[in-house]
Amino acid sequence: MHEVQDPVLLEHLLRHLLTARAVEERCIRMVKQGIQPKFFSAWGNEATAVGTAAALDRDDVLVPMHRSLGAHLVRGHSLDEIFLQAFLKDDSHTRGRDTGLHLGAAGTNIIGMISPLGSMNTVAAGIAMAEQLMGQETVVLAYIGDGGTSTGVFHEAMNFIGVRQLPVVTVIENNQWAFGTPNELQFGCETLADRGPAYGMPSVRIDGTDVRAVYEATKEAVHRARAGQGPALIESLTMRMRGHAEHDDMAYVPDEMVDEWGQRDPVTQYLQWLRDGNHLPELDVDALRASIEQEVLEASDRARAASDPNPASALTGVFHETADGKKPDRSNSSVSVAPTSEVVGERAAETASRLGEGRTVEPIPTPGTEVSYIDAIRHCLHHHLQSDPRTVLLGQDIGLMGGAFRATRGLSEQFGPQRVVDTPISEGAIIGGCIGLAIRGLRPVAEMQFADFVCSTFNELVNNAGTFRYRIGVGVPMVVRLPSAGGIGAGPFHSLNPEAWFAHSPGLKVVVPSTVEDAWGLLNTAIDDEDPVLFLEQKYYYRRAKGPLPDPEHRVPLGCARKARAGKDATVVTWGVGLDRSLEAADSLAARGVGDVEVLDLRSIVPWDKEAISQSVRQTSRLLVVHEARNTCGFGSEIAAWAAEELFEWLDAPVRRVTGADVPTPSHKELEKVTTPQTPDVIAALEELLGW
Ligand SMILES: Cc1ncc(C[n+]2csc(CCOP(=O)(O)OP(=O)(O)O)c2C)c(N)n1
Structure with missing residues (x-):
């Protein structure tokens, strides 16, 4: 009835x-x-x-x-x-x-x-x-x-x-x-x-x-x-x-x-x-x-x-x-409106304080304390959970266990399982969930257990998060942390460098930190950014890179390269694992008196710092791009094409690339070495360039 x-x-x-x-x-x-x-x-x-x-x-x-x-x-x-x-x-x-x-x-x-x-x-x-x-x-x-x-x-x-x-x-x-x-x-x-x-x-x-x-x-x-x-x-x-x-x-x-x-x-x-x-x-x-x-x-x-x-x-x-901020005509619309950012902030603060009741928040080590790269990431997440009640973390095993790499160790206990959310093994739900959280005014940070598994949610990133602002003028401020790259014998499904895929997709920003300072500085900026940012953290540096913990306010603007080594004879543009190899190669050449090589750590792929490369190449007249990602349509191809168009008159030699081979990354360390750039490969390429 x-x-x-x-x-x-x-x-x-x-x-x-x-x-x-x-x-x-x-x-x-x-x-x-x-x-x-x-x-x-x-x-x-x-x-x-x-x-x-x-x-x-x-x-x-x-x-x-x-x-x-x-x-x-x-x-x-x-x-x-x-x-x-x-x-x-x-x-x-x-x-x-x-x-x-x-x-x-x-x-x-x-x-x-x-x-x-x-x-x-x-x-x-x-x-x-x-x-x-x-x-x-x-x-x-x-x-x-x-x-x-x-x-x-x-x-x-x-x-x-x-x-x-x-x-x-x-x-x-x-x-x-x-x-x-x-x-x-x-x-x-x-x-x-x-x-x-x-x-x-x-x-x-x-x-x-x-x-x-x-x-x-x-x-x-x-x-x-x-x-x-x-x-x-x-x-x-x-x-x-x-x-x-x-x-x-x-x-x-x-x-x-x-x-x-x-x-x-x-x-x-x-x-x-x-x-x-x-x-x-x-x-x-x-x-x-x-x-x-x-x-x-x-x-x-x-x-x-x-x-x-x-x-x-x-x-x-x-x-x-x-964004030009133009709004559609809604004069006749009677659709109810979403809460404003002020209201979201107030409501999130109330919930965060309720969830925090009875919990002890440990202090973050004082700036200057020596920490590892992975700990810098953990402390930065901690800082955001503590200072911004809108911050929410989502990922597999990130709560009770603290994540596969322990990047979130202790955070669930301190901020509660509603803000450090253990999800099912479902990359689609993690990224789609983050989109929903972000468009309602929260600040989600997702963890992919390994960058490789982002393939399972390509659609949510590329078709949804990346197009939201363009389609409807709605920002999707979310960060996706992707434990990326190889160099540790992790094999074909745990070694991915996905920067070029996402650089090719409009609406997604992509950063690659390689030092403790940048891990904190780029993550800090990424979480506050108004657009989706893919944070390609490097497993290779997790415990290898160490440095003083930056000040909480330390931020690295997106799109700014870092001069990792000054030089005048050739420019290497690199990021991620390539940075280590390039610095070693530059030091080796300098020690032998073969050349004085400048190394730029690009560290932000979208947007990328054309000006820094341009300035450097105007002085050195030689450009080498080094990245661990595969060669064909790798981001180095983009840099080389751009340099051919824009820097031709400054170059005394062809632009060269030292990159990963076009094969899946093998597990055996010796096989992996053959398929990814090693220091001698960079040295050989630089020697050839310097010979022009
Ligand atoms: C993932 C995906 N695959 C394919 C399509 C192409 N496509 C658009 S609508 C449609 C049929 C959808 O059927 P149904 O979900 O039953 O909805 P209906 O159109 O019948 O209302 C298909 C195959 C799509 N939009 N998305």
């Missing part, structure tokens, strides 16, 4: 069902007329989108997907916002940078989606963690299609949500088709709801064409989550009544299926129920529909006439340094 009887709610649901349908009709027509670039119809999904979103409270957070049009409307996106985005206009949420239904403006409680399926569910988990850390009772409502449930990262998200019992309600919009793939080729269990208990949460399968059933099931799940009783999974069964997008004729879908589900159209069904029970006797449905259609028409016309983005704007806003 349905409990949904309140006339205000009944009319609310009706209004949004009719609006969603009217937008559908308008968009389909405009795509046919060639006016609108693209449209992913949600025809048939209206009851699921509207009924779920209607069950939220004002400050809850929506993490929509591409069939969530009705949810956007319910949560307060105006028709103007929807059509401005559909036409990729300058005043739209993504200013022409992302596609039609990827709505979600900065600073609101609707989070703009990315296309890779499953990825947003980890972000939903991170947002829920953030809200918990701020002591809020916010519920996060996230969606996924039946096809999207097969992705690895979706399982990672659900497992993580289940393990931590986060207040996330996940709605599977099972419209029985994922592009051209039916349910029976998508999953082997009987229903997708069967998976709920295995993820550690209750689940239910509902009729997704019945808006009242959808509303009730979601309301109950939201209520449980808000009461601290954990997450839920709702499988809402519908039918995708049109092609995947308007270009798809869906000839592969059996006609009988379309006919059968056509009989269960969510809008018609609800209208029929209202009529049969005379539930809204005063309401003139035809007049309401006509006025909605008029509003839709006017909004779409207004949006069509709005300005297109300035083409030059496409080159701005990848990082906060180049």
Whole structure:
């Protein structure tokens, strides 16, 4: 028996069902007329989108997907916002940078989606963690299609949500088709709801064409989550009544299926129920529909006439340094806004002090105390946990155990397991979780157990974290610590130098410290930076490099090379393990009187210090790049290409590179040596260069 009887709610649901349908009709027509670039119809999904979103409270957070049009409307996106985005206009949420239904403006409680399926569910988990850390009772409502449930990262998200019992309600919009793939080729269990208990949460399968059933099931799940009783999974069964997008004729879908589900159209069904029970006797449905259609028409016309983005704007806003701060037009929007940074700070401080009650925080050694590189990292993390309540650490085994390399030893005891979070073995959940935490105003620092395992979450970094600011103007201030590089016989899966992959991906900053001073200084800067920073810490230096612990305020600006050795005859640009080899080589040449070599420790790959290299090469006229990462498309190629373009007139010799070989890193130390640059290799290259 349905409990949904309140006339205000009944009319609310009706209004949004009719609006969603009217937008559908308008968009389909405009795509046919060639006016609108693209449209992913949600025809048939209206009851699921509207009924779920209607069950939220004002400050809850929506993490929509591409069939969530009705949810956007319910949560307060105006028709103007929807059509401005559909036409990729300058005043739209993504200013022409992302596609039609990827709505979600900065600073609101609707989070703009990315296309890779499953990825947003980890972000939903991170947002829920953030809200918990701020002591809020916010519920996060996230969606996924039946096809999207097969992705690895979706399982990672659900497992993580289940393990931590986060207040996330996940709605599977099972419209029985994922592009051209039916349910029976998508999953082997009987229903997708069967998976709920295995993820550690209750689940239910509902009729997704019945808006009242959808509303009730979601309301109950939201209520449980808000009461601290954990997450839920709702499988809402519908039918995708049109092609995947308007270009798809869906000839592969059996006609009988379309006919059968056509009989269960969510809008018609609800209208029929209202009529049969005379539930809204005063309401003139035809007049309401006509006025909605008029509003839709006017909004779409207004949006069509709005300005297109300035083409030059496409080159701005990848990082906060180049963001122009332009905000989309939200004048008609009634979407609730996210807490401001001041409020986040206050809430985080309250939670941090509550979590800290009864715990003893050990003092950080006084500046000047000799420490190792790994201890400098640990003390810097400690410093941030202590001085900034927004700091949260996430990683595998980082809590109880203190991390594989003990970089977080003792921090969980001092700051609590809610701020030093042991995660499942799930790189996707760690990085997606960090994104969610960061966009809600916290300062997450992730640890990959080894840099190599970042491959398992490439998507979250490259497609999500790296594009967030560019797409919607939302910064993702997070740091990913990656124990990188070889030189210690760690073999093919524990020796990665991933700097070039990430340097090639817009929106990610990359740093490589090689000394105690830089480990502290770069980490300190990275945690305070407004963009995602990959911190490629070098296992080779963990216990080998020692030095005085810097002052807490010591910061190394990103993009500044360090002159590790002055010289006048040749310039070596290097970083990481290459620095040790290059300094040894330079000393050896000097001792033999062969040449006086300058060594620049680049230490920041994105951004990188072209000016320092330029200045040095103008004096030495010779340039050698040394890095342990593989040769082909290594970052040395970028430096060499740039030098050929910009420094040609200053060079007396070709630019040379000494790099890792294009092979996986072998485990046997002698084999590893052959595949990675050694001091004699650097000496030989310098001798050759000096001979020009
Ligand atoms: C990880 C990933 N792989 C492939 C795609 C391409 N793709 C976009 S939508 C889609 C089908 C999605 O099906 P489903 O999750 O059931 O959602 P629906 O479109 O049916 O609502 C595919 C394969 C993608 N976006 N992400």
